[in-house]
Amino acid sequence: MDNAPIRAAEFFAGIGLVRTALERVKGAQVQVVWANDIKQAKHDAYAANFPDAEDHFKVRDIRLVEAADLPDGIELATSSFPCIDLSLAGNRRGLVGDQSGMFWEFARVLEGMSPRPAVVLLENVHGFATSHGGQDLAAALTRLSELGYSLDVLAIDARHFVPQSRPRMFIVGIEKDKLPPQAHNGVPPLSDARPAWVQAVHAKHRQTLGMHFIDLPQLPEGPQDLEGFVETDASPELWWGDDRVEAFVRSLSDIQKARFERLLSDDVVSYRTAYRRTRQGVSVWELRKDAIAGCLRTTGGGSSKQALVRVGKGSRAVRWMTPREYANLMGAHDYKLLAGTPNQQLFGFGDAVVVDVIEWIGNNYLLPVLRPDSALRKE
Known part of the structure; x- marks a missing residue:
């Protein structure tokens, strides 16, 4: 037995x-x-x-x-x-x-x-x-x-x-x-x-x-960071345009914006994750203090999706996290993404x-x- x-x-x-x-x-x-x-x-x-x-x-x-x-x-x-x-x-x-x-x-x-x-x-x-x-x-x-x-x-x-x-x-x-x-x-x-x-x-x-x-x-x-879990070769088309990135930055609170600016001026490029929240009836973005992801959620709407922020050396970029990145963060690096829409996968x-x-x-x-x-x- x-x-x-x-x-x-x-x-x-x-x-x-x-x-x-x-x-x-x-x-x-x-x-x-x-x-x-x-x-x-x-x-x-x-x-x-x-x-x-x-x-x-x-x-x-x-x-x-x-x-x-x-x-x-x-x-x-x-x-x-x-x-x-x-x-x-x-x-x-x-x-x-x-x-x-x-x-x-x-x-x-x-x-x-x-x-x-x-x-x-x-x-x-x-x-x-x-x-x-x-x-x-x-x-x-x-x-x-x-x-x-x-x-x-x-x-x-x-x-x-x-x-x-x-x-x-x-x-x-x-x-x-x-x-x-x-x-x-x-x-x-x-x-x-x-x-x-x-x-x-x-x-x-x-x-x-x-x-x-x-x-x-x-x-x-x-x-302690997202290295090895982020799709560094993700399609350039996934990254948001300048206007959308600027709107992202404007929505940050003063504390969040100061955090973002510190990362922007660093001499290394790093990744952070962000969630969209509703504060006093206003939709805002919040950037995590540490270099790991927040808890992945079921994607019932935009506020439950997690964004990826690449920032440093004076450069900034933002996009939604991909299904492969969700898979990696769930410990499923080898999981085959063959079925369903991207949102169903998330x-x-x-x-x-x-x-x-x-x-x-x-x-x-x-x-x-x-x-x-x-x-x-x-x-």
Whole structure:
């Protein structure tokens, strides 16, 4: 069994970046045998990268999915359920919202599976932890506990792996009768993957729900700039004209403009990213202080798209970021951009997980639990 592929189901699969990450896990083969999403465009992007998708990817509302639809022998179920009702930028309806409420549908399918997956991995925004004063997270943890899972919570910012600020929380559930020897009870020590607010979640629920934690290595430092992630050979036609660049600069606040002018006078050319915001009813641009990207978002409109600024040596240029740059910033440098419009591609990446983060969790958490002997050989 230890040499057998880990059979996985990918709920809310999107364009397949969870699968991309799991297939990079060293020491054991992870085989996605079932995946679903409601959007045809995401299926098409997935299928362009994974030709076997036609055999297992179901374009279906999860409310129409039954446990009997899934194949037998699934050991790992992943769920990146919608974040819009949990995000601080969303409507904050929480798990009663039409989108984030799909967690309950995932749990319903999970309940009907026999046997259930030994491990589940859920991903969402940090707002999940504070939604309705923490009640939504408590309700989700309670439901998973009722299904027989011992639970762990992690918080990982993708900036440890790629030059993008993208904090996300993860819930790892392990069937209580399959907890490995390295699983600890109690409150985990403070670490970069378990900050104080994660400790507080463990402290609050460890007595009532059965929480555990597993020791993890320190997260890497991560790149500090966009070098290697920007398309330096992008078409010149993508760069904005002088009038549009001048309007960009005029919209900057005094503090932002001073930052821009300092970069402009530098003797090196650097890249920065910028978002368009609405401040007191006026649309303005804001330039990041550091040299990494802001959190990529789903492109529902111009304000959610991220612009790239190239500035230095007295030269300035601005354009929208490209789908390839979005892919690179999501850790998917080799992802094939063969399906969908550019805006659909941007949307797919903005709605996805960072490959390197899932790969790190896979190598340091999932593999040691599901294939301990393979994990030891890898070391």
